[in-house]
Amino acid sequence: MDRILVCLKRAVDYNVRIRVMSDGSGVITDGVKMSVNPFDEIALEEALRIREKGETEEVVVVGIGADDCQQQLRTGLAMGADRAIHVRTEDALEPLDIARILVQVAETEKPGLIMLGKQAIDGDNNQTGQMLAALWGRPQATFVSKLTLFGTTATAVREVDAGLETIEIDLPAVITSDLRLNEPRYVKMPDIMKAKRKPLSTTDLEKLGITPEARVSVLQTEPPQTRQKGKIVADAAELIAELKQKGLA
Amino acid sequence: MGRILIIAEHDGEQLNPSTARCLSCAGEFSGLECDIAVLAKDGQRVCEQAAALDGVRQVIRVDNDANEHALAAVQAPQLAKLAENYSHVLGPSTTFGKDLLPRVAALLGVAQVSDIMSVLANYRFQRPIFAGNAIVTVEVREQDKVVGTVRTASYATAAGGGSGAIETQAIDVELPDHTRYVGTSGSDAGGRPDLQSAAVVISGGRALGSEENFKLIYQLADRLGAAVGASRAAVDAGYIANDHQVGQTGKIIAPDLYIAIGISGAIQHVTGIKDAGTIVAINKDADAPIFEVADIGLVGDLFTIIPELEKLL
DSSP states (O other): OOEEEEEOOEEEOTTOOOOBOTTSSOBOOTTOOEEEOHHHHHHHHHHHHHHHTTSOSEEEEEEEESGGGHHHHHHHHHHTOSEEEEEEOSSOOOHHHHHHHHHHHHHHHOOSEEEEESSOTTTOOOOHHHHHHHHHTOOEEEEEEEEEEETTEEEEEEEETTEEEEEEEESSEEEEEOGGGOOOOOOOHHHHHHHTTSOEEEEEHHHHTOOOOOOEEEEEEEOOOOOOOOEEESSHHHHHHHHHHTTOO | OOEEEEEOOBOSSSBOHHHHHHHHHHTTSSSOEEEEEEEESSOHHHHHHHHTSTTOSEEEEEEOGGGSSOOHHHHHHHHHHHGGGOSEEEEESSHHHHHHHHHHHHHHTOOEEEEEOEEEETTEEEEEEGGGTEEEEEEEOTTSOEEEEEOGGGSOOOOSOOOOEEEEOOOOOOOOOSEEEEEEEOOOOTTOOOTTTOSEEEEEOGGGOSTTTTHHHHHHHHHHTOEEEEOHHHHHTTSSOGGGBBSTTSBOOOOSEEEEESOOOOHHHHTTTTTOSEEEEEESOTTOTHHHHOSEEEESOHHHHHHHHHHHO
16 A cells, blocks of 8 residues: 555654643643553554555555644654655534544545544543545544554454454544554664654645534533542451451452 | 433353353443343343343344354444433443443544443443553543443342343344454463352462463462453463463453462452452562551462462362
């Protein structure tokens, strides 16, 4: 295939313990470390491995958001993507509009695969890939832990509640990655320098003909109810006694 | 007034308990009747089980050879068509529902509310974000259909004793053949209860050290009639298959009793067990974060504690 599109979302870093604003208006993101959504990073790693096997010519990363999402696109270029597309918007978009944008990008780029994380670790929606596949009218393989290409088709092993499900799909298709698909490579310093010279083009919603909508409004954000720390018992016998008292053993 | 459609999860023979949990969620809406759609090759048995759930108005049976296996690309156009008669479409937030419902929502041109944990009003819901570290209240526009996945651990299974009617429907939509089912390999549960609906779950972590040692967890589980779970670290290390993983990227469960053995308690794991009745933690590291959420903690070496527990049980 000519190319693979990989979507990279700028998200709060995996290691950050987020806090909710005291007025309930959202979570605190000021001064918080931002990174590529880890599931998207896994999707990119897989695309790069496919290119390294000679099964695609080009890997193109796509980011949607304000100018600062170019940082994550540069990270993607440093990992090894060939070029980047930044769809500039100041709006916080819902998954359906993200999917609509990606369909427009796909119309121009004509990728053999669009790959992205199964979910972003901020909103935890787990929707964008499926919505994109629906609007694009193409197959989806979600929660993928193994992907094998056979020219015009592919087999995907999916992590499902019942175990591992294998499906066969025609290409082009949308793939969403699960954690065990691969372990992403570390970016080396010379690659970061090289990434600065790789092409990054920008476009916007108007050029793509997309008018976003606010279909779901967030009224309030609050911290979760926390469990109370319980008691520490001395040994197995005391543990069993506690469970018996609660009627659990 | 509207009406709710629930998408049944099943394996062709048995209705998955996630469907009955969705029905409990549907009961939190005010003044909306609820139907269940069963898409199958031959849905008779599953429809009978669905019709027996308390609170079901009607079960819609859609038989089609293409529905032998649940493929989102095949089911979504059928459900989008069925949804024309409903104001709300719900499915479980299991891998089945997560795969399918967003595809339905996109075909309908509407948003999806993922992981509904509470219904505050017919268009207003609570859901977790940031791996459960924050809870948001969201509202869907009343002009739109609501498409949502239900966080099954937040709801009990609806009771039986219902007597919904079963209505067979043929849906006239074109179905794609670009997605084909090949097979599923699951780990043999060995007669143990299902992880997602078991009353007692015993999970092992990386501290077990090997696939061989993980047998200790199975033995203890059999003593208690428990299902077996695992941390992501234990699955990544190859001690046990992925379908046993408990946590944010595995299964989110709410057993009466959860026993975590040799699990440090990473936030992603804790997210999956927050709704458990009683959490027991056994770990040799007294500072392990699992003790912050455990009702009963025991600090010590699991290789001495497990045999002691077996003797006492």
